[in-house]
Amino acid sequence: MGIFNSKEESEIPESFDKEGIKKGLHLLGTVNPPSIEDNPSKIDNNKFNENCALESHLKEITVKEPDFLNKTLIRIAENIERYLSDELNINDSKNYRKAYPLQENSTFRYGVLTEVNKNQTYDDYQIEEYLKKNGKLENLKKVLRGFSVYEFNDDNLKCISQYKQVELNEISIGIKNGKFTPFAPEVDYDITNCLKISWWVYILNNNEVMALPGTGQGIIFNKLQEMRDFSDLSNLENYALNDNEESLKNFYNWEESVKLLGKTWAYCGGEVDGELIPINDFFDMVAVNKKEDNNEDNNEDNNEDNNEDNNEDNKEDNENMDSN
Numbered sequence: 001m002g003i004f005n006s007k008e009e010s011e012i013p014e015s016f017d018k019e020g021i022k023k024g025l026h027l028l029g030t031v032n033p034p035s036i037e038d039n040p041s042k043i044d045n046n047k048f049n050e051n052c053a054l055e056s057h058l059k060e061i062t063v064k065e066p067d068f069l070n071k072t073l074i075r076i077a078e079n080i081e082r083y084l085s086d087e088l089n090i091n092d093s094k095n096y097r098k099a100y101p102l103q104e105n106s107t108f109r110y111g112v113l114t115e116v117n118k119n120q121t122y123d124d125y126q127i128e129e130y131l132k133k134n135g136k137l138e139n140l141k142k143v144l145r146g147f148s149v150y151e152f153n154d155d156n157l158k159c160i161s162q163y164k165q166v167e168l169n170e171i172s173i174g175i176k177n178g179k180f181t182p183f184a185p186e187v188d189y190d191i192t193n194c195l196k197i198s199w200w201v202y203i204l205n206n207n208e209v210m211a212l213p214g215t216g217q218g219i220i221f222n223k224l225q226e227m228r229d230f231s232d233l234s235n236l237e238n239y240a241l242n243d244n245e246e247s248l249k250n251f252y253n254w255e256e257s258v259k260l261l262g263k264t265w266a267y268c269g270g271e272v273d274g275e276l277i278p279i280n281d282f283f284d285m286v287a288v289n290k291k292e293d294n295n296e297d298n299n300e301d302n303n304e305d306n307n308e309d310n311n312e313d314n315k316e317d318n319e320n321m322d323s324n
Helices: 018-027 053-060 068-084 093-099 124-132 221-226 231-242 245-261 279-286 288-323
Strands: 030-032 061-063 106-115 140-152 157-161 163-167 172-176 179-184 190-192 194-204 209-218 263-268 271-273
Touching: 018 179, 018 231, 030 172, 030 179, 053 061, 053 209, 061 068, 068 093, 068 140, 068 157, 068 194, 068 209, 093 106, 093 140, 106 194, 124 140, 124 194, 124 209, 157 194, 157 209, 172 279, 179 231, 190 209, 231 245, 245 263, 245 279, 279 288
Parallel strands: 179 263
Antiparallel strands: 030 271, 061 157, 106 140, 140 194, 157 190, 163 263, 172 179, 194 209
16 A cells, blocks of 8 residues: 655554544544745734644735734734724624725635524533634623635735646645645645634624634635635535534435546645645545445345245245134
């Protein structure tokens, strides 16, 4: 089995049954993202959180002026806060995306902003940025989640875009943020002037608004509508961790479509750290679950056949007894 190595090999399972999938999530390697020069200044800690997820991607961004990204983020955040501080706008959820401003030195390309968990029960990651700013849960009225895409002019900002469709023979599976992820470390990444920034927007009971950036990445904008996440791969995790058979079927449907197309989305470039499994080998390793399903189906069929045979035998015996 072809596996990329940059460290001493660990005990990768020979097959990915349920237990193998769980082990693989802890044992497979990753690919550290590539970097470029002339990076932006650290995220402004007065307005935002300097340790937000976007901070870890600054080495993938290049700017003419170090403060350019912070100035851009502050303008976007202040416009969101100003727009949503009007109660009429807070209650007009269909037009939340209007909160994203038009900007100097850039063109607004796309934006989404929607309310999460209207029952006000939030997961830790949904309120993490708010709590870092010493926010109190009892003051929260709404939480909005979204992203903006801006195209920057005059080379003011450029960034690495790793994410694109790649032939299967170039792809290997590793781990990113604790999840199975397709990587293509030998395929060149792109350079783009489009930056996608995710946003957390917290609306308080007094209608004060706090807009904080989450993560960010470079994208090729004309491919935005075609981009897919890796939820199909996460079906394997749901199958293994939650014993969800429907998730396994969803994964196999995705596998079939990917093989038919001959390519899928992957993160390109970067430096391999640990062990990756070529995607076709990965598919073979997961196929053990198909055999288990088939065995269960066969057992059910056999049981049904046996029951039918027994019923017929009993019927014949009864008929013979009646004739006697």
